[in-house]
Amino acid sequence: MPTSEIILLAVWGVILLTSIIAEVSTQALVSYWFAVGAFSAFIVSLFPNVPYWVSIVVFFSVSLLVFLVSLVFFRDRMRFAGKKDRTNIDSAIGETLVLQEGIPENGTGKVLFQSIPFEAESEDGIPLEKGTKVVVLEVEGNHFIVRKAKEKKED
Secondary structure, three states: OOHHHHHHHHHHHHHHHHHHHHHHHHOOOOOHHHHHHHHHHHHHHHOOOOOHHHHHHHHHHHHHHHHHHHHHHHOOOOOOOOOOOOOHHHHHOOOEEEEEEOEOOOOEEEEEEOOEEEEEEEOOOOOEOOOOEEEEEEEEOOEEEEEEOOOOOOO
């Protein structure tokens, strides 16, 4: 076996082992497709008289194919699937809170949520007085978009 073929086998072996070690240490499905591609290229490189560029094409083609197939099967589990990360602050949506500091026209006031003060902004820019009950409609960054809560009719 010529030296160039031995070096090529060593390169694919190193890529394979590095990919496996990275995958085992992270468990985040970030490099297994490279491991499969490197294994395929390693096998192709075992055949005599196969040009080195063929194993390179096999490596990239198989890696890309495994990546694309994994997108189909693991799309719901992958972070970039389009789902927003939910945080504790999202639980404020729909809650009724009391303004600790009034909201001036097109300005911001303050509310307490879980004993933490947050800025609050009226959804339509109308002023609301201190002590007004408001409902949180959405969270934008570190402040709430609110509207005046509807008064419950007492019998």
